[in-house]
Amino acid sequence: MTDLDLPDIGLGTSGNDDPEECAESVATALNLGYRHVDTAQMYDNEAAVGEGIRRSDVDRSEVVLATKVHPDNLAPDDVRRTARESLDRLGVDSVEMLYVHWPTGAYDAEETLPAFDELRDEGLVDHVCVSNFTPELLAEARGILDSPLAANQVECHPLLRQDELRADAREHGYSLVSYAPLGRGEFFDDPTLVDIAEKHDATPAQVSLAWAMAQESVVPIPKATGDHIEENLAARDVELDAEDLDRIADIDREKRIIDPDDAPWHR
Template identity: 55%
Template structure:
């Protein structure tokens, strides 16, 4: 039976690796406006302080509404969005980033990501536009997403603003050791999207055994493992039960043997694999 140790015993705030709360809320495929807004409000009032969206998710307005509804100051929320691959030419970055701010109803975002290094992405031109937005105060930090090690190195070399984070698919079934090592070498945080492998972690025997030993869900085990690796996770959740269950991962401590057992899982199961991805 899964226990909910968040009841009456919730951490006051998420732990941080830098300025990014270690646990955030992902909003991909949360497209119903009212549901999305309520999901964001519920997460923030549960204790989350990191909300992630993107232009392509078509829910920036709802995310902004959820932040507005929550009894949490905007300044206390680490808010991220991403520029889609068709908008990465310099003028398109500037135009669509400002449109994203308008939809979100905010004056700035805490990090703006290059969503994928694809289609209209040009390292110098694209990141020059991000620098301009940073200088204007419309973005606090520059991020990249789905970048391979060599692309991380290139972005770091050409960007006038330090790259804060690289957001990639990462979970016990896709540990991304090479990406994590490259980011560490450049002092870049790693943010994990799809940290539950779209539910595949629930069927992994190693995670099932550890979860049973602790009386928690496999989701909590996966998120706790990521935290032990210094990886920030942004699991998607829409129901209050799942929002709270993921939040409970912050109080789960894994033993060294449990971490080693998860590390030994011999799987590379990529869930997000579009044709324009840099590894294809």
């Protein structure tokens, strides 16, 4: 069980690799009311994310900041070294959340995870997190870590509802952080989502985010720039009723957007 208390929606930054646009998006999001910002070594934008936090009107202490260790950097010495390099790029003394980005590459549970415990013991990380873990890998991690597992970040949206992982998050008391919660726009023409959106005078994107926020333990982190930052935040005002949620649960097709060949669900 973790004491991490995440806001109901955060800002993702995957793919936002233009430094000025990224920094401005982060600053805008924080000024509008976001308080959770997610980045990664893999995104090559940690410096811009840090600049955006400093540029905003929000004090650093109010921001839940997350980054992730690249799969190639998951040997113990590399975890310790590159985590400090991430902090330097972000311009912070510590981060609230540090993730194993993918359990691939140099990942070895028995070797990698204790290095995350060490970083937490040293005060460089508040919460140890993982990403793209299956239920089996989560159980293995819990058996190795001294730290409570605070989050598992996975793709999760109305067409990839992750029932088993959501149940695991509820059972073990951690957050299921949802990346690609809008499916990169690839299912906005789904008739069920379109109909529910019309019912609530909302967009299919807002319905998708409202669905995530209606699920216990799920926290969406949509990537956005420009006007979409505020549009996504407004999804908090879309109140789906039981009929809406049942209709989404009955959607009978699945769409996974992020699906590399070495992903753990293919093993």
